[in-house]
Amino acid sequence: MISDINLKGWENGLKQAGNNKITTRSFEGLNHLFQPCKACTVPEYGQLTETISPGVPDVITDWMQQQTGTRK
16 A cells, blocks of 8 residues: 555654654555545545544553553
């Protein structure tokens, strides 16, 4: 999957820059704006009605709380 190649590139670049607090994850069926999509291409953006898939903010919040030690 192309997202795996892109995520690995970002991970490697961030590590080379000295950032070791990295977690990469892909979300099946979502574009890079975390919207459910079919083709997952830029021309499809105007047809999408959901701004962000409901579970994604929870994943991001959990990661941030884990990194900062504020997880409840």
